[in-house]
Amino acid sequence: NAGVMQNPRHLVRRRGQEARLRCSPMKGHSHVYWYRQLPEEGLKFMVYLQKENIIDESGMPKERFSAEFPKEGPSILRIQQVVRGDSAAYFCASSPQGPPDEQYFGPGTRLTVT
């Protein structure tokens, strides 16, 4: 059973470009979470999704950031018009169903904005 997959593992974007980060949950998992980790800091929750639904987006910046988890395919975290402050590691986690299931983390995507 493959773990949570994220791609790309490293992404370099110039200021103003768009970044698309993909997350494939573990097989059988229908819940996906995105977290952001700035250098030398802890992980901050961004958004929680189930298939075709955003359940909790309380950690998402109001502008430029969006997330989706379509019926088919991976979850996508999209950052439009990236700025230097978006440089961070973005981790996706998945769980089989609701509480209190453990969240399994992917390897992360390290975004660098130049």
Place this chain on the structure above:
Amino acid sequence: GENVEQHPSTLSVQEGDSAVIKCTYSDSASNYFPWYKQELGKRPQLIIDIRSNVGEKKDQRIAVTLNKTAKHFSLHITETQPEDSAVYFCAPKEIQGAQKLVFGQGTRLTINP
């Protein structure tokens, strides 16, 4: 929302000694208390967790103790080894509450050979 703090922020111990990291939280509804380990450049991984109906849980060299009255729980690592060097995060939550994990700021543990 949950306010989570970890102490110390950095910890350096000699190989073979014990390490203790404390996590305090504010939400009295929290009833699930996990610890995650993140090695440099790697993903966070759950290493041990405890629920509020028990006061202590042990798994080989690691243990977690809970003081629900005082709203803190601690990670104990005995007989430390170089591979224990990592950043450790706590993320207390209410099982039936919001699903997001609110992490502490992390404790960087360094094991000196």
